Amino acid sequence: xxxxxxxxxxxxxxxxxxxxxxxxxxxxxxxxxxxxxxxxxxxxxxxxxxxxxxxxxxxxxxxxxxxxxxxxxxxxxxxxxxxxxxxxxxxxxxxxxxxxxxxxxxxxxxxxxxxxx
Amino acid sequence: xxxxxxxxxxxxxxxxxxxxxxxxxxxxxxxxxxxxxxxxxxxxxxxxxxxxxxxxxxxxxxxxxxxxxxxxxxxxxxxxxxxxxxxxxxxxxxxxxxxxxxxxxxxxxxxxxxxxxxx
Numbered sequence: 001x002x003x004x005x006x007x008x009x010x011x012x013x014x015x016x017x018x019x020x021x022x023x024x025x026x027x028x029x030x031x032x033x034x035x036x037x038x039x040x041x042x043x044x045x046x047x048x049x050x051x052x053x054x055x056x057x058x059x060x061x062x063x064x065x066x067x068x069x070x071x072x073x074x075x076x077x078x079x080x081x082x083x084x085x086x087x088x089x090x091x092x093x094x095x096x097x098x099x100x101x102x103x104x105x106x107x108x109x110x111x112x113x114x115x116x117x
Numbered sequence: 118x119x120x121x122x123x124x125x126x127x128x129x130x131x132x133x134x135x136x137x138x139x140x141x142x143x144x145x146x147x148x149x150x151x152x153x154x155x156x157x158x159x160x161x162x163x164x165x166x167x168x169x170x171x172x173x174x175x176x177x178x179x180x181x182x183x184x185x186x187x188x189x190x191x192x193x194x195x196x197x198x199x200x201x202x203x204x205x206x207x208x209x210x211x212x213x214x215x216x217x218x219x220x221x222x223x224x225x226x227x228x229x230x231x232x233x234x235x236x
Binding site: 032034042043044045046049091093095097105106107108109110111113 | 160167229
């Protein structure tokens, strides 16, 4: 149980286009999901906290107009990178926090590797 | 502010050697969670352990063991008799506390330690 999927796993796009990444909790509901970004040989940095039915909370320095997050249901959060540029090329990872669990635990998706040409 | 430090950037060992990955954390919270994750070349994070701040018992799981010491704010990870398949990046992480003793769920990751196990 507790599986999180991401789609697509890999995407290559041209500069200026928008890319949508989906994060799904397959066998549990998640009120809260998190989006992380990881540059090559670096650590994971939290971008934003996605809450079902409300606006996402962005970390300092993350442009909310560039990284649009929608958490429309208890099993799906999407991250849209708008007008992508080469510097947005990175590994994007989502995680989901199961609703109603009494202890802190997140389940991570397999990640999406974005390459902007 | 919370912070996690993994001072070892890269470690290289020969198969069957024991290796310890260090993790030091900073937090003002009394309630928090500590984690270790493994990230193989595929990129997918593999959960290894979660420990809450009130449980200082050391834990052993097969060849893996963890030493949690609140007095030194450390949560070190030891692999005994390392194997080539252990080669990966290992991250230590700290959960951020929210208000009223709850956890926000945010994870603060250390910089990671790249472990290379040579045959």
